[in-house]
Amino acid sequence: xDNGGAIILAVDDSPATLEVIxxxxxxxxxxxxTCASVEEAASFLDTTHVDLVITDYKMPKSSGLDLIKYVRExxxxxxxxxxxxxxTIAGAxxxxxxxxxxxxxxxxxxxxLLGVVSRILDKQTHRRSAHADHQHxxxxxxxxxxxxxxxxYDLIDKASQTSANVFISGESGTGKELVARxxxxxxxxxxxxxxxxxxxxxxxxxxxxxxxxHVKGAxxxxxxxxxxxxxxxxxxxxxxDEIGDASPNLQAKLLRVMQSKEFCMVGSSRIRTVDTRIxxxxxxxLQQLVKQGLFREDxxxxxxxxxxxxxxxxxxxxxxxxxxxxxxKKFSQDAGRPAPCLTDEALNSLYQYSxxxxxxxxxxxxxxxxxxxxxxxxxxxxLPEAMRFSLNRNSFGNKTLAEVEAEHIRHVLAQSxxxxxxxxxxxxxxxxxxxxxxxxxxxx
Amino acid sequence: xxxxxxxxxxxxxxxxxxxxKRLTVRNMEVFHAGSGxxxxxxxxxxxxxxxxxxxxxxxxxxxxxxLRVIKQQYPLVEVIMLTGHGTMESAIDGMRLGAADYLxxxxxxxxxxxxxxxxxxxxxxxxEKIVDAQVREIVSRRL
Numbered sequence: 108x109d110n111g112g113a114i115i116l117a118v119d120d121s122p123a124t125l126e127v128i129x130x131x132x133x134x135x136x137x138x139x140x141t142c143a144s145v146e147e148a149a150s151f152l153d154t155t156h157v158d159l160v161i162t163d164y165k166m167p168k169s170s171g172l173d174l175i176k177y178v179r180e181x182x183x184x185x186x187x188x189x190x191x192x193x194x195t196i197a198g199a200x201x202x203x204x205x206x207x208x209x210x211x212x213x214x215x216x217x218x219x220l221l222g223v224v225s226r227i228l229d230k231q232t233h234r235r236s237a238h239a240d241h242q243h244x245x246x247x248x249x250x251x252x253x254x255x256x257x258x259x260y261d262l263i264d265k266a267s268q269t270s271a272n273v274f275i276s277g278e279s280g281t282g283k284e285l286v287a288r289x290x291x292x293x294x295x296x297x298x299x300x301x302x303x304x305x306x307x308x309x310x311x312x313x314x315x316x317x318x319x320x321h322v323k324g325a326x327x328x329x330x331x332x333x334x335x336x337x338x339x340x341x342x343x344x345x346x347x348d349e350i351g352d353a354s355p356n357l358q359a360k361l362l363r364v365m366q367s368k369e370f371c372m373v374g375s376s377r378i379r380t381v382d383t384r385i386x387x388x389x390x391x392x393l394q395q396l397v398k399q400g401l402f403r404e405d406x407x408x409x410x411x412x413x414x415x416x417x418x419x420x421x422x423x424x425x426x427x428x429x430x431x432x433x434x435x436k437k438f439s440q441d442a443g444r445p446a447p448c449l450t451d452e453a454l455n456s457l458y459q460y461s462x463x464x465x466x467x468x469x470x471x472x473x474x475x476x477x478x479x480x481x482x483x484x485x486x487x488x489x490l491p492e493a494m495r496f497s498l499n500r501n502s503f504g505n506k507t508l509a510e511v512e513a514e515h516i517r518h519v520l521a522q523s524x525x526x527x528x529x530x531x532x533x534x535x536x537x538x539x540x541x542x543x544x545x546x547x548x549x550x551x
Numbered sequence: 552x553x554x555x556x557x558x559x560x561x562x563x564x565x566x567x568x569x570x571x572k573r574l575t576v577r578n579m580e581v582f583h584a585g586s587g588x589x590x591x592x593x594x595x596x597x598x599x600x601x602x603x604x605x606x607x608x609x610x611x612x613x614x615x616x617x618l619r620v621i622k623q624q625y626p627l628v629e630v631i632m633l634t635g636h637g638t639m640e641s642a643i644d645g646m647r648l649g650a651a652d653y654l655x656x657x658x659x660x661x662x663x664x665x666x667x668x669x670x671x672x673x674x675x676x677x678x679e680k681i682v683d684a685q686v687r688e689i690v691s692r693r694l
Contacts, residue, residue, distance in 0.1 A: 203646035
């Protein structure tokens, strides 16, 4: 990656070291400033943008560790690395834990210095473009940049880089299949098939044949050999939607193929091997189903390697506006007419609405409004009645943050019928943290 | 209340035995694994594990590979590298990959316990921050 032309500040009480660093880095095309102390460097950083700080460890008055802490607390976008004439494992651990991106022992060659600087600037470039990188997810229909969705995008990117099984949770209509597609098409399996399977839609009698295929003559009516879902998805990804509704028979069959990666087509004794990544999704609390004995624990752990949780639409704040605009544009283009705009009152009603059907409900609503509407704008009177008169959620008045937190936890617990596992999941925390909060807020 | 839920990963059964006893008497719940694969199974089964104490040299997988996989699949789980063969390079690599600490054997139990407590605090602070961010989001939506 080309990272020439960075602005670098070198901090060392040794003029000779500053001279060496400046010479090598200037020759590589960077702009280099120098300071002889931490205090001087802090003043310089207050007024000048710097991409990378290179600091010595031992200096008079304050040490390089103090500068690392200063930079980490005040300049989140600036990288920092440490050079030292007294290298120790403990020193390296401390410097990196405090926020240094690299640690280089003196004396170093020009090549070593340039290598380390290049690595750290590459990392910075990558981080800066991370947000832009998420734009490619739009093509899979994933929209919005609320904090929860940014976390989802990060997980999609991470999951795409591995072949680990993925479990996607979230309410109906939040876009679980879109996430599964984004993981598949972002991975090196993209050239092979993505096969979505709705676990509720397969009757038990056809189960084995649908999953593993059958050979000609395997049963009456089997006039041709037919490949099953797993074979079609060989080298690619199988998406098991609504896995929580899988029958015990289906669960057993899935577990067997996940364990051995082998299966036989119906009517054949030849063992076939598959390399299929499994992405499973459900709107149900799978852990609760395990506890109730309705879902196999061994299968749960097989599929639950990376979990991606999709937030409900009502919790995604301004994302609603981004999605409204996206769907208005999309359906207007389909209809061959200019996109209408929403009045402030109509938009406000959409913000207030609880969206039980999530993104799917919003998409259907906008499609309907575009198809039946004939004016240049959509007003509150054009919206369905439930949205026009939805409850105003702005009822927290002058409550403290703790009171709002307590109230929200109480509300989620009530919604989950006091099921702490489910409530913790909705709140995005683990059970232990929820227990701690219940105790602290006096809700137990 | 348990002070920490720990997964101890080391192929030295005697070391695991001794450390398990020492950590257990300090009110810590200790799971253990003798190989990388076993460690991943334990992490998948025991969602309560907060800190992994990981030997850098394992028979089936390198500690660095393990660290990378753990941080990828369980980003909130803290990992303390513990090794009898420490080098500057592996310490830097480990910390850059997201280890909470890198300790050399022999390491006193007091130091290890302190590092575990720091790692647990870090993890819990991180979780608190996530919750706070969500609450802020909820509050800002309602104001």
